Amino acid sequence: MAQISFQGRIIGQPELKFSQAGKPLLRFRTVENSHRQIDGEWKDVGAAWRDVTVFGKQAEHLAEHLADKQIVAISGRLDAREWEKQDGTKQTSFEVLADVVGIVPARQQAPTQPPTPSPAPDPWGAQNGGFPEKAPF
Template sequence: MALPNLHGVARLTADPELKFAASGTAVCTLTLAFNSRRQNRQTGEWEDAGVHFQRAKAFGQVAENIAESLTKGTEVAVSGRLETEQWTNEQGEKRSAAVLLLDSIGPELRRATARVHKVERSTAGQSGDSWGSTPTNSTDEPPF
């Protein structure tokens, strides 16, 4: 069975936290606040209709890009899969919590602007990369 998907617009409640696993993989954790607003029919004023706080995680280059690009209060568009994390606390009690494994995240551009900088990736040591490596045929033609 597939994990449930979540797509929406949220706000970061704090600056993203970037750590590195023992393997060297970057792990970024953040908390998102999803809220609803509705217009009061009698007064015409907008009011908050509820909020849902959700922990989220990203790994690898995405984690590093999040930590470099986003800060507390940033409104973001997110897409990811909900998963239940389980652990045992220091008192030996089993705990669990839902976490959103981020597939994509970016600034919401309705009320903000952003400047995109493409991350350069090294192709050294990678095999099978026809676009980033030097062609091996004698005519220097594309590999297709």
């Protein structure tokens, strides 16, 4: 199987299921948008949709933390599945069997006004930096 690593946005709510043997598996879909600079402007040039499956304890843990529209980084194996449509034509779909899934932190909004630094406190609790007003000589 081919290895794959990518970053994408979860589309829809991840779904925790259990196999016939009682093993947990988490399924969700991601989209990775591609952008390219064309004539000096950034434009959307396509999207890669991927179905992802996570197994075991990681599936149960992630089910509690993943949500729609969240950005994740995924590393795993690309698995091809063949299936037949109702009209009899054969189709191939690809699924990512994730080994590692990481949650990408959301971007912080920049503050509208930078914080004003407060003066450092005098560690000795004295005025004039701990020195007398007049020189002692």
